[in-house]
Amino acid sequence: MGFLRLFFTSALLYASLLPGDCITGGKEAKAHSRPYMASLQLGGKHQCGGFLISSQWLMSAAHCFQDDTGFKVVLGAHSVSQPEDTKQTFDIAAYYPHPDFSTENYDNDIVLVKLNQPVTETAAVKPVKFQQAGGTDPATNAEVDTAGWGANSWGQRLDQLQELTITMLPRHRCNSYGVAFTDNMFCSAKPRMDTCDGDSGGPLLYNGIAVGITSNGGRSCGSTRKPGLYTIISHYSDWITSTMTK
Structure with a gap:
């Protein structure tokens, strides 16, 4: 994502905690299961x-x-x-x-x-369908999913499409971004599960509808202090x- 959100420090420690060698805690998608x-x-x-x-x-x-x-x-x-x-x-x-x-x-x-x-x-x-104004955007704690060919915990770009299910976070969890977190953004993640460098532009989906666009976040993918930020499409x-x- 934006700002090259890679694990430059404590790479070995983070890698030992991650569930898979894929976009920060995700898994390889079934081939062509996301045709959009x-x-x-x-x-x-x-x-x-x-x-x-x-x-x-x-x-x-x-x-x-x-x-x-x-x-x-x-x-x-x-x-x-x-x-x-x-x-x-x-x-x-x-x-x-x-x-x-x-x-x-x-x-x-x-x-x-x-x-x-x-x-x-x-x-x-x-x-894929995308959210229109007046539609129901995901509430706090709702599960959403995304996909991409972005970097893994070692900063390596992956060749096969990866997918990830994460959770919508309350807006106060993103106050660490200060004025950089605006009303046009969602924040979403799970501990050690996040989108990363190269995933920018991909969709955030809720019940199969694109509700957000992968935008940016903190320098370390998977950080609980600075979860991923997503543009709200319905705006x-x-x-x-x-x-x-x-």
Whole structure:
């Protein structure tokens, strides 16, 4: 995620506590069980996640597009490096970061990405529904899930898609971020279970609906003091609708 949330200190101690060698406490997903997942790649290497929301549009994190925007978008992947018949690769026709995205605290960390052509829907490539204004966002202690190809506890990027079930935390648990934690963010984690560097842009799902976007967090993935932060999708319904009609 943002700020390169890797375990640079006490790596051996943390590794001994984690339940698996995957995105900080998660597990490998069943291949192609999340057909909306997208890998944003530069030079064939995964950089950020995203998720398909219609035949030609992705949602991701705006901060992924700060430095380099020449991504290839790969859908239908389980392994990001190995050839798979299910994969579909696209160029980006246009991308639209939210106009109020802040590079200082990642407020409004959402971007809409238009592919150069519509996808071919298959069992491995399908859009996911996302939360609209007026929908029910997850309450405190609700279980949510997410996925990505981000780093593990050793700071290594993983080749197979990983998934994770975590818990929505009360807003006061995120006060350690100070003004960096805004009304447009959720915080969610479990002890030693978290998204990490490279998972940015992926979805946070509640009952199968994308309610958040993986955004950023503390420097150490899995820290109970600084849990992961997620952009609240339902706050952007009007902007999403107007942008996708351009």
